Amino acid sequence: MPAAALKSKPSPTQSTAKRPVLLDLPYVPVLKRPLPPGRPRQWYVTHNRRLKAMRLAIALLDSGVYMPNQARNETIRDTAEMIGVHPPSDTTCHMVRAFMRYAR
Numbered sequence: 406m407p408a409a410a411l412k413s414k415p416s417p418t419q420s421t422a423k424r425p426v427l428l429d430l431p432y433v434p435v436l437k438r439p440l441p442p443g444r445p446r447q448w449y450v451t452h453n454r455r456l457k458a459m460r461l462a463i464a465l466l467d468s469g470v471y472m473p474n475q476a477r478n479e480t481i482r483d484t485a486e487m488i489g490v491h492p493p494s495d496t497t498c499h500m501v502r503a504f505m506r507y508a509r
Contacts, residue, residue: 454497
């Protein structure tokens with residue numbers, strides 16, 4: 406039997422990383438790509454709002470806020486300041502909580 410067949414596969418919950426990854430900040434921005442041209446202005450506004458809400462939801466989850474009822478507007482705005490984005494509107498804060506609620 407080949408040696409590769411004898412190796413056990415990691416279980417779904419077992420980490421395959423060689424060493425633990427240390428995070429000094431709960432959020433690192435990804436490389437931005439240009440948006441597709443020719444869409445209505447409202448599409449770009451909504452798209453950017455969703456991206457911002459998703460970034461904030463990820464940062465909140467990384468910082469230990471797991472439930473939407475823990476993420477008050479002040480908490481979300483403090484997280485936005487910590488990761489370096491403009492303070493979100495009430496609508497964006499609502500969207501952050503919705504992302505946290507439906508990501509389960």
